[in-house]
Amino acid sequence: MSGQRVLQVEGLDVSVGRRGLLHDVTFSIDRGERVGLIGESGSGKSLTGLAVLGLLPEDVHARGTVALAGVDGNLLELDERRLSHIRGREVAMVFQEPMTALNPTSRVGDQVAEAILLHRRCSRGEARRAAVELLDQVALPAPAEAARAYPHQLSGGQRQRVVLAIALANDPELLVCDEPTTALDVTVQALVLDLVVRGVTARDSALLFITHDLSVVATVCERVLVMYGGRIVEAGPVEEVFRRPRHRYTQGLLEASDLEQAQEHTRLRTIPGSVPPAGRFPAGCVFRNRCTHATRECETLPPWTGPSPEQGYACFHPAHETAQVGS
Amino acid sequence: MSTDTEPTPAIRVDDVHRDFRRPRRSIRQPGPTVQALRGVSLEVAPGERFGIVGESGCGKSTLMRIIAGLDRPTKGRVLIEGRDVTALPERRLGFLRQRLQVVFQDPMGSLDPRMRVRDIIAEPLVAQGVKNRRDRVAELLDAVGLPAEAANRYPHQFSGGQRQRISIARALAPRPTILLADEPVSALDVSVRAQVLNLLDDLVTELGLTLVFVSHDLSVVRHVCDRLAVMSAGQIVETGPTRQVYDHPQHPYTERLLRSVPSMHKALAGASTTDLLGADRAKPKDVEDKGTAHA
Amino acid sequence: MSRIDPGIGAAGEPLPVGGLPRRRAGASLLVGAVLVGLVVAAALVSFVWTPYDPTLVDASSRLQTMSARHLFGTDKFGRDVFSQILVGARTTLFVGIVAVGVAGVIAVPLGIVAAMAPRWFAEPLMRLLDLLLAFPALLLAIMFSAVYGGSTLVAMIAIGIASIPSFVRVVRSGSLQVLSTEYVLAARAAGRRPVAIGWRHVLPNVSSLVIVQASVAFAIAILAEAALSFLGYGTPPPVPSWGRMLQESQEMLFTAPRLAVFPGVAIAVAVLGFNLLGDGLRDRYDPKLEDRR
Numbered sequence: 001m002s003g004q005r006v007l008q009v010e011g012l013d014v015s016v017g018r019r020g021l022l023h024d025v026t027f028s029i030d031r032g033e034r035v036g037l038i039g040e041s042g043s044g045k046s047l048t049g050l051a052v053l054g055l056l057p058e059d060v061h062a063r064g065t066v067a068l069a070g071v072d073g074n075l076l077e078l079d080e081r082r083l084s085h086i087r088g089r090e091v092a093m094v095f096q097e098p099m100t101a102l103n104p105t106s107r108v109g110d111q112v113a114e115a116i117l118l119h120r121r122c123s124r125g126e127a128r129r130a131a132v133e134l135l136d137q138v139a140l141p142a143p144a145e146a147a148r149a150y151p152h153q154l155s156g157g158q159r160q161r162v163v164l165a166i167a168l169a170n171d172p173e174l175l176v177c178d179e180p181t182t183a184l185d186v187t188v189q190a191l192v193l194d195l196v197v198r199g200v201t202a203r204d205s206a207l208l209f210i211t212h213d214l215s216v217v218a219t220v221c222e223r224v225l226v227m228y229g230g231r232i233v234e235a236g237p238v239e240e241v242f243r244r245p246r247h248r249y250t251q252g253l254l255e256a257s258d259l260e261q262a263q264e265h266t267r268l269r270t271i272p273g274s275v276p277p278a279g280r281f282p283a284g285c286v287f288r289n290r291c292t293h294a295t296r297e298c299e300t301l302p303p304w305t306g307p308s309p310e311q312g313y314a315c316f317h318p319a320h321e322t323a324q325v326g327s
Numbered sequence: 328m329s330t331d332t333e334p335t336p337a338i339r340v341d342d343v344h345r346d347f348r349r350p351r352r353s354i355r356q357p358g359p360t361v362q363a364l365r366g367v368s369l370e371v372a373p374g375e376r377f378g379i380v381g382e383s384g385c386g387k388s389t390l391m392r393i394i395a396g397l398d399r400p401t402k403g404r405v406l407i408e409g410r411d412v413t414a415l416p417e418r419r420l421g422f423l424r425q426r427l428q429v430v431f432q433d434p435m436g437s438l439d440p441r442m443r444v445r446d447i448i449a450e451p452l453v454a455q456g457v458k459n460r461r462d463r464v465a466e467l468l469d470a471v472g473l474p475a476e477a478a479n480r481y482p483h484q485f486s487g488g489q490r491q492r493i494s495i496a497r498a499l500a501p502r503p504t505i506l507l508a509d510e511p512v513s514a515l516d517v518s519v520r521a522q523v524l525n526l527l528d529d530l531v532t533e534l535g536l537t538l539v540f541v542s543h544d545l546s547v548v549r550h551v552c553d554r555l556a557v558m559s560a561g562q563i564v565e566t567g568p569t570r571q572v573y574d575h576p577q578h579p580y581t582e583r584l585l586r587s588v589p590s591m592h593k594a595l596a597g598a599s600t601t602d603l604l605g606a607d608r609a610k611p612k613d614v615e616d617k618g619t620a621h622a
Numbered sequence: 623m624s625r626i627d628p629g630i631g632a633a634g635e636p637l638p639v640g641g642l643p644r645r646r647a648g649a650s651l652l653v654g655a656v657l658v659g660l661v662v663a664a665a666l667v668s669f670v671w672t673p674y675d676p677t678l679v680d681a682s683s684r685l686q687t688m689s690a691r692h693l694f695g696t697d698k699f700g701r702d703v704f705s706q707i708l709v710g711a712r713t714t715l716f717v718g719i720v721a722v723g724v725a726g727v728i729a730v731p732l733g734i735v736a737a738m739a740p741r742w743f744a745e746p747l748m749r750l751l752d753l754l755l756a757f758p759a760l761l762l763a764i765m766f767s768a769v770y771g772g773s774t775l776v777a778m779i780a781i782g783i784a785s786i787p788s789f790v791r792v793v794r795s796g797s798l799q800v801l802s803t804e805y806v807l808a809a810r811a812a813g814r815r816p817v818a819i820g821w822r823h824v825l826p827n828v829s830s831l832v833i834v835q836a837s838v839a840f841a842i843a844i845l846a847e848a849a850l851s852f853l854g855y856g857t858p859p860p861v862p863s864w865g866r867m868l869q870e871s872q873e874m875l876f877t878a879p880r881l882a883v884f885p886g887v888a889i890a891v892a893v894l895g896f897n898l899l900g901d902g903l904r905d906r907y908d909p910k911l912e913d914r915r
Binding site for chain 2: 040041185186187188189193194197212215216220243252254255256257260267269274
């Protein structure tokens with residue numbers, strides 16, 4: 001572990017009523033690191049993102065700690081006023097739907113400038129110029145003119161780039177992206193992904209990239225956390241986890257999504273069953289009701305196996321036990 | 328175009344245009360027209376697995392609807408098994424409804440929440456006045472891997488993958504020869520997607536169906552289809568055998584589209600986001616997205 | 623085709639149950655049902671038993687306050703208020719059923735047709751209904767009463783007709799939404815004809831809207847009857863009606879306020895009851911909100 005720690009999440013438990021949605025989520029991100037959080041629907045990945053931003057809904061109970069560099073105390077316990085100072089400055093976010101993230105009645109340039117003015121002391125004119133500069137950085141064509149446009153005059157990809165510009169406006173320590181390109185076309189996705197990576201690299205910011213798309217994570221991130229049923233089931237460097245998955249879920253997910261290896265008309269490997277709704281995962285190993293390797297042992301919670309929370313897995317019957325299998 | 332030696336194509340689309348009229352903005356002049364399809368022609372041979380790929384707004388959904396007889400072209404015609412379906416009124420499309428069926432994208436949205444699964448699957452049979460629907464529904468549920476009790480349930484009681492199985496069962500009910508699948512796996516979880524793709528694959532093989540697979544996902548189309556057409560801005564820019572198009576794209580748009588798809592194998596071999604942009608990297612501003620052009 | 627392998631475990635996968643957490647629909651449904659039940663019970667009881675003949679004028683027991691003999695007291699003619707309230711419940715229900723029935727029977731099919739019909743038909747139809755909407759409901763009822771003679775039935779048919787436009791609007795917009803769904807597209811692809819689509823898909827899916835609209839129309843009709851009776855155009859005497867009781871009480875509002883309070887509360891209970899019941903039923907029968915218990 002080199003460099004300075006930006007985000008430290010420890011033992012995060014989130015529940016609604018008696019339904020547990022997140023269990024013992026522990027991970028950290030260092031300065032300049034790009035970490036992917038992978039999961040299917042109901043895995044709790046978006047909830048984890050919200051917890052990191054102190055944006056958990058009112059009716060959930062959260063325990064554990066979320067610590068952010070430059071902020072005293074646990075993010076889960078801060079009041080809304082403190083949190084609003086932190087959001088946009090220390091931590092910024094990009095969500096899936098760019099239209100709802102922008103104010104439809106205000107020019108995009110003003111919205112970027114406002115984000116700057118919220119956290120920085122400068123004149124309106126300076127903020128405007130900085131906004132145009134930012135729009136240029138996110139590769140918006142003719143940034144000076146684009147700044148005068150309203151959100152509805154821009155395409156989906158352009159809007160998402162404006163959202164990214166707002167997120168990067170105050171050089172955040174941590175950028176959280178939740179499925180930022182899922183609603184976009186593949187050619188536009190390529191551009192936005194590149195802008196995200198370049199944006200955080202230039203600022204030496206930490207990146208938490210939440211998505212269901214394994215290939216996107218492999219392209220964007222250096223490290224990956226695999227989430228299923230509200231738990232992190234495997235973590236490690238992208239190279240390691242995607243080449244030699246240990247948890248049976250990661251293994252199944254990789255096989256099921258590998259359409260390239262399975263050529264035309266060959267059968268795909270599948271994971272049996274379907275993802276249970278949030279909070280309805282089995283006790284013990286969350287994957288055991290879909291796992292072909294599950295035994296009685298899996299009814300108890302598998303311990304974390306690995307040198308650190310950043311690398312390891314929670315499985316009694318891991319894959320690639322002995323062999324050094326390359327791909 | 329087909330000669331005597333060639334079999335009649337399952338689907339033939341002949342120079343199809345489709346214009347949509349936007350609502351008028353002024354009293355004096357009519358609303359602007361949007362050309363969703365601009366002269367699309369293609370042929371799908373019986374038993375073929377044909378893919379249509381393109382980004383949002385390229386016209387692939389409009390094309391799909393026109394082939395399915397759910398929309399009419401402004402110009403041009405569509406022949407299904409040699410019969411022109413564009414000239415017929417909806418109530419005379421009985422033969423089309425029997426020969427060609429559709430699997431829609433959204434497994435929740437395409438099933439009536441107020442209907443039991445039994446009635447949903449039987450719907451095409453009711454429409455055609457088929458008797459003995461009960462047995463057929465049981466047979467279909469079995470074929471798509473759902474238990475018989477599923478017949479009495481409502482759609483919301485199923486997971487996304489199960490709903491898509493119901494959707495497939497409904498499409499197969501009238502024993503069609505052509506199956507149109509419109510983004511059938513885009514709304515599904517990755518771990519479930521493979522199951523549904525395998526199921527489609529099995530059924531198409533087993534029943535000797537002609538498959539038209541519409542998708543924005545190039546890797547899925549590559550896996551499923553023998554031949555494909557790449558669409559952009561209402562036109563087909565490239566057609567060819569799947570492998571040939573993927574390995575040697577002829578049209579610059581196809582080339583860019585293929586390069587933009589993130590790939591696990593390329594990423595593990597060291598590809599970065601910049602590689603997705605390829606030659607555009609130097610001047611990313613030229614990569615003008617047109618997301619809402621036709622939306 | 624039963625040979626086909628459905629994919630490992632697909633068949634063995636249990637059918638998952640439920641979806642979103644159930645909304646708390648129970649409370650409004652329960653309270654609404656109790657309140658409406660109260661009105662219905664009062665109407666039913668009044669057929670077999672009332673403490674006194676509600677129309678019996680008894681000069682010896684005028685304007686008595688609440689007592690064991692006269693639970694709610696008596697009015698200026700010496701009639702028993704409690705008996706009048708009981709029998710008045712009949713009038714109220716009759717009124718609601720007629721008005722909602724007239725509106726619903728005409729408006730629901732019309733709304734669905736207006737949604738499915740081509741523009742050249744639907745547009746003029748909707749404009750025509752807008753014209754009707756411009757007529758105040760009470761004015762229409764008064765006109766009807768003037769032409770066809772004052773009776774509860776005539777007044778309520780008028781109220782029913784007056785509520786058709788808003789009813790049609792609600793049903794039409796709901797139907798348009800249903801018609802834009804993929805399952806209607808799927809039904810067309812399956813070869814279903816427009817009539818079958820309207821009957822099998824649109825109607826069931828707008829039914830929750832219809833229930834809410836009907837409960838609102840029910841409440842409006844009750845209020846309208848009260849207002850008409852108050853103005854002297856509704857239920858003719860001596861048939862007891864809550865609205866007329868309210869009207870007759872006004873000259874004694876300061877000497878005997880209870881004469882206004884009892885029918886007033888009765889009207890409020892009925893209106894509130896139907897509103898809550900409508901809301902509750904909608905939540906209860908919306909399959910997306912339903913949770914299997």
